[in-house]
Amino acid sequence: MTAATGSPVQLAVNILVLAAIYALIACGYVVIYRVSRVLNLAHGELMMLGAYLLLAIAWQFNGHWLAAIAAAAGLSFLVGILVYLFLLRRMTGEMVLAAVLTTIALGVLLRGGILLFWSAQQQYPAQRLDLGNFALTLPAGGRISFCSALLVLTTVLVYASLFFFLRFGRWGVRMRAAGQNPLLAAQRGVNLDAVYALAWGLSTLTGSLAGMLISLDLGLDQTMAIIGLKAFPAALVGGLDSLVGALAGSLLVAAAEVLAIHYVDPLLSEVVPFLVLIAMLIVRPWGLFGTREELDRV
Amino acid sequence: MSRRPRASGHFRSAYAQDLALIETRCEMSALAVLLVLLAVFPFFASAFLLDLANQVFLASLGAIALMVLTGYAGQVSLGHAGLLAAGAFTVGILFKELNAPLLVTLPAAALVGALLGVVFGLPSLRLRGLYLAVSTLALHFLVVYLGGEYETKRGYSTGIVVDPPTLAGRPLSDGRTWYFILLGTTAGTLLLCLNLLRGKTGRAWAAINSGETVALSLGIGVAAHKLLAFVISSTITAAAGGLFAYYRGFVSVEAFSLFVSIQYVAMIIIGGMGSLLGAILGAIFVTLFPYLIEACLRALPAAQRYAGALFAADYAAFGAVMMLFLALEPSGLVGIWRRVETYFLLWPFRHRQIGARRR
Numbered sequence: 189m190t191a192a193t194g195s196p197v198q199l200a201v202n203i204l205v206l207a208a209i210y211a212l213i214a215c216g217y218v219v220i221y222r223v224s225r226v227l228n229l230a231h232g233e234l235m236m237l238g239a240y241l242l243l244a245i246a247w248q249f250n251g252h253w254l255a256a257i258a259a260a261a262g263l264s265f266l267v268g269i270l271v272y273l274f275l276l277r278r279m280t281g282e283m284v285l286a287a288v289l290t291t292i293a294l295g296v297l298l299r300g301g302i303l304l305f306w307s308a309q310q311q312y313p314a315q316r317l318d319l320g321n322f323a324l325t326l327p328a329g330g331r332i333s334f335c336s337a338l339l340v341l342t343t344v345l346v347y348a349s350l351f352f353f354l355r356f357g358r359w360g361v362r363m364r365a366a367g368q369n370p371l372l373a374a375q376r377g378v379n380l381d382a383v384y385a386l387a388w389g390l391s392t393l394t395g396s397l398a399g400m401l402i403s404l405d406l407g408l409d410q411t412m413a414i415i416g417l418k419a420f421p422a423a424l425v426g427g428l429d430s431l432v433g434a435l436a437g438s439l440l441v442a443a444a445e446v447l448a449i450h451y452v453d454p455l456l457s458e459v460v461p462f463l464v465l466i467a468m469l470i471v472r473p474w475g476l477f478g479t480r481e482e483l484d485r486v
Numbered sequence: 487m488s489r490r491p492r493a494s495g496h497f498r499s500a501y502a503q504d505l506a507l508i509e510t511r512c513e514m515s516a517l518a519v520l521l522v523l524l525a526v527f528p529f530f531a532s533a534f535l536l537d538l539a540n541q542v543f544l545a546s547l548g549a550i551a552l553m554v555l556t557g558y559a560g561q562v563s564l565g566h567a568g569l570l571a572a573g574a575f576t577v578g579i580l581f582k583e584l585n586a587p588l589l590v591t592l593p594a595a596a597l598v599g600a601l602l603g604v605v606f607g608l609p610s611l612r613l614r615g616l617y618l619a620v621s622t623l624a625l626h627f628l629v630v631y632l633g634g635e636y637e638t639k640r641g642y643s644t645g646i647v648v649d650p651p652t653l654a655g656r657p658l659s660d661g662r663t664w665y666f667i668l669l670g671t672t673a674g675t676l677l678l679c680l681n682l683l684r685g686k687t688g689r690a691w692a693a694i695n696s697g698e699t700v701a702l703s704l705g706i707g708v709a710a711h712k713l714l715a716f717v718i719s720s721t722i723t724a725a726a727g728g729l730f731a732y733y734r735g736f737v738s739v740e741a742f743s744l745f746v747s748i749q750y751v752a753m754i755i756i757g758g759m760g761s762l763l764g765a766i767l768g769a770i771f772v773t774l775f776p777y778l779i780e781a782c783l784r785a786l787p788a789a790q791r792y793a794g795a796l797f798a799a800d801y802a803a804f805g806a807v808m809m810l811f812l813a814l815e816p817s818g819l820v821g822i823w824r825r826v827e828t829y830f831l832l833w834p835f836r837h838r839q840i841g842a843r844r845r
Binding site for chain 2 (some may be wrong): 227273278279282284288289290292293294295296297298299300301303304307374376417420421424443455456458462463465466469470473
């Protein structure tokens, strides 16, 4: 992310930025799992698709990068809803695992499709949007790039609005109800299909926001899906059905990763999230803030 | 073992018949024809076809192992590529460090697989379904990381080159020799698993698969049998990984990405869950699929233009096929095969099993 200087402030900033990335991605896993008990392993690819969508429509918004991001996010929302309507709706009533495998297959399909359309070349959406990525200097000597700061801000906003939406929003309450007991919710008049579709839309939207902001900072190629997969341990460590958990898990995983890279071995960055995950699965499989009874559902 | 009709007008009248692997003369002759065909195939096939067949055998080994674990014992694993990598790296490391011969490295690979099976299996004592799948996924990354670490630390950053092994004084570099070795290994593994599955162990696995609590109350050692399933499956897989290392002559972490795990899962889904025949059909399908796509692209006009897109097209088509099978034909190729078979067996009196799920 930012320059790898060793000062404690810089380390803290790096942890914060990485945690924000993971948190923004992880909330997509949590929203879908909480509402429909499906683990969406195509989240990384959907997030990558969001970033490529931004790339594709960038030329229509000369200079207005905020408008371009908003438009791409809207498109991603639509993509999420379509994924549910045309694919995951068919998996209702099948084994939970079949749904998970379907998302894996979707991920493979998306990755191939993206490769077909945009090739494996590294792209820079920031250049297309004429967005300069300058470094901001923080009070205590830390540095953070403008895009990273934007990402942290977005994460805060997304989480705040998700909390309010799920707590007070009419559709938010419906989503929680569907997650707790789909049968009862349906009998009380909740349209399950609409709720699930909304969950997929929201999840894809937040994921693609993460994808777009990362691609503005670091450029865009096929490795982005791996970042999405690495955020998944963050969601599980915190508890797959808890947004607070996703935040805590992201912080924990990001801290472990940044510190391991800095003090032990840079090669560890690929595996540290999964090491944390294994440790958590051994000690407390339902995660920091997750619900315990989840384990027997599957 | 199976309660479906094996042939029209054939009824079992003794318990021994229920256990027999081959029941009718027709099956016997079909098997004989198959064996003869398999035996003469390498003498007529081109080098390319031989290589394809060998790849199918290697994939079948892994698919059979995964089918035993997932299709029969009901324990999901997304870390199959990690086990293959473990076997391949055991062979590679032993070869590079000690220059060990085939007869040492392959058993060592199997042993490493067995140990890793315990490691992969331990989470299954506490976790189920989704969470188990996730833990195997995490372990896959761990194993691949360790392999990559060895590569970089010892300076083989592009991969480990493994020389063709010698067996009884003969170097194994010829495709035809490999064909017979892999054919024998696959057939032996198939027979081993077939026998395991129709014995006490297999029944215990089936019980665990259909309901752990029930299995426990029937007096089945659930923990021990789960671990056993993992150990057997990963032993076979790691041995297959070791064979893969020798066959390819090259070991590198790139060959064991998460996509390989997905491919193996796809094999047992496309083939059909809960059937060894399905594992083999799935292995054949998934192995030949890229070549099929390539042939299709070649047949298009202006084939040169698509040459660069081959990998991507293959990837996308693979995802699409996997999705289609999951959504439209969850019983896989075996389901299709059985429907056709039953149609002809019962012809002209079609009947639908009462209570069978209609799709």
